[in-house]
Amino acid sequence: MPELKFPVASKFPNTETSIFAVMSKLSHEEKAINLSQGYPDFATSSELIGLVNQAMEQGFNQYAPMPGIYSLREMISEKLHFMYGTEYQPETEITVTAGATQAIYTIITAFVGQEDEVIIFSPAYDCYAPSIRINGGKTIEIELKSPDYGVDWKEVKAAISRKTKMIIINTPHNPTGTVLSSDDMLMLENLVKDSNIIILSDEVYEHLIYDGREHQSIARFPDLSKRSFLVASFGKTFHNTGWKMGYCAGPAELMKEFRKVHQYNVFSVNHPVQKALSIYLKNKNNYLSLPSFFQRKRDLFLDAIKDSKFSFTPSSGTYFQLLNYAEISDEYDLELAKKWTRELKLASIPISVFYENKIDRKALRFCFAKSDETLLKGAEILNSI
Numbered sequence: 278m279p280e281l282k283f284p285v286a287s288k289f290p291n292t293e294t295s296i297f298a299v300m301s302k303l304s305h306e307e308k309a310i311n312l313s314q315g316y317p318d319f320a321t322s323s324e325l326i327g328l329v330n331q332a333m334e335q336g337f338n339q340y341a342p343m344p345g346i347y348s349l350r351e352m353i354s355e356k357l358h359f360m361y362g363t364e365y366q367p368e369t370e371i372t373v374t375a376g377a378t379q380a381i382y383t384i385i386t387a388f389v390g391q392e393d394e395v396i397i398f399s400p401a402y403d404c405y406a407p408s409i410r411i412n413g414g415k416t417i418e419i420e421l422k423s424p425d426y427g428v429d430w431k432e433v434k435a436a437i438s439r440k441t442k443m444i445i446i447n448t449p450h451n452p453t454g455t456v457l458s459s460d461d462m463l464m465l466e467n468l469v470k471d472s473n474i475i476i477l478s479d480e481v482y483e484h485l486i487y488d489g490r491e492h493q494s495i496a497r498f499p500d501l502s503k504r505s506f507l508v509a510s511f512g513k514t515f516h517n518t519g520w521k522m523g524y525c526a527g528p529a530e531l532m533k534e535f536r537k538v539h540q541y542n543v544f545s546v547n548h549p550v551q552k553a554l555s556i557y558l559k560n561k562n563n564y565l566s567l568p569s570f571f572q573r574k575r576d577l578f579l580d581a582i583k584d585s586k587f588s589f590t591p592s593s594g595t596y597f598q599l600l601n602y603a604e605i606s607d608e609y610d611l612e613l614a615k616k617w618t619r620e621l622k623l624a625s626i627p628i629s630v631f632y633e634n635k636i637d638r639k640a641l642r643f644c645f646a647k648s649d650e651t652l653l654k655g656a657e658i659l660n661s662i
């Protein structure tokens with residue numbers, strides 16, 4: 278390419294490349310065991326792949342309807358009703374999206390404008406703050422306090438102002454593996470009941486919840502769900518993050534605004550995959566089996582590192598485990614994660630990147646959505662530290 282002859286004024290001078298891209302690239306270059314970016318290293322269902330093939334052969338290869346094919350929206354509506362007892366109308370209250378990321382960006386773009394404030398809880402998943410800022414909004418960050426990473430609702434109350442447009446919650450929570458209780462949800466309900474605040478509830482790990490806990494979806498709380506978007510990801514649920522499929526559900530008045538943006542940032546999403554998912558979702562076991570499947574993996578991993586020098590609280594949800602390395606090293610987590618990828622051939626995610634204030638918190642995140650063999654190899658390296 279010839280050199281560009283004018284200076285590029287970056288709109289986002291402080292935005293760096295996502296930590297997931299950075300760590301997975303480094304892991305690949307170093308041929309390390311990659312427990313960094315959250316995706317399974319095992320296959321997605323061959324039945325589901327067969328259904329996608331079939332849909333392609335049958336000719337579902339042109340644009341899907343803008344909000345998603347009706348049969349899939351109907352199945353999503355049934356699933357939400359079955360799981361959480363709430364009716365979402367397929368026609369007006371559910372939209373199929375290109376993963377949860379697009380849903381989140383679209384929700385924020387549809388509602389957050391100049392000077393609007395959005396409350397987020399840190400460590401916060403990495404796409405929230407940049408999506409808010411791109412739209413001229415301001416993040417109001419509330420820190421979850423280790424080791425429990427619970428929400429201090431008094432702090433939330435104090436943070437709410439006339440400018441608060443939205444609160445983003447995430448349960449089960451990436452990266453800490455904590456979950457919100459029904460008391461938490463009731464506290465939130467109480468705090469926002471007399472306001473115009475919209476809730477974005479990121480529930481991509483709704484089916485990854487352990488030790489008999491029940492996922493407290495926003496959909497279970499009528500006074501909350503009437504002002505909320507529930508965001509879900511098929512990639513997380515069906516082990517195919519590369520397909521980038523998800524959806525969001527919310528009341529018709531809010532969804533109408535959502536679709537005004539959705540139709541121009543993606544219009545509609547992968548048609549044959551929608552067709553396949555509408556059939557695959559009929560078998561509830563395809564998602565109800567997930568807690569025991571991933572709990573076994575969590576336990577295998579944690580049992581294998583129980584005598585290591587790391588300290589940890591077992592993850593209650595998600596497929597991530599935080600390990601505290603305060604007893605092992607004084608190094609900054611970002612540097613340490615890179616160093617261990619290069620020298621020990623084990624990649625993880627430093628959690629300082631999920632905070633506005635990127636001070637060291639001596640914790641690394643490890644993904645246990647991996648084959649048993651990969652997990653045991655990773656554990657062997659952790660035990661050697």
Ligand code: PMP
Nearest residue numbers: 376377378402451481510512523
């Ligand atoms: N939210 C959270 C908390 C996540 O961990 C992820 C990563 N999957 C996403 C949203 C984005 O999901 P998707 O891959 O479906 O875009």
Ligand code: GLN
Nearest residue numbers: 297298313314315316451
């Ligand atoms: N959600 C995944 C994680 O937390 C990463 C998704 C991405 O790479 N954007 O690791």
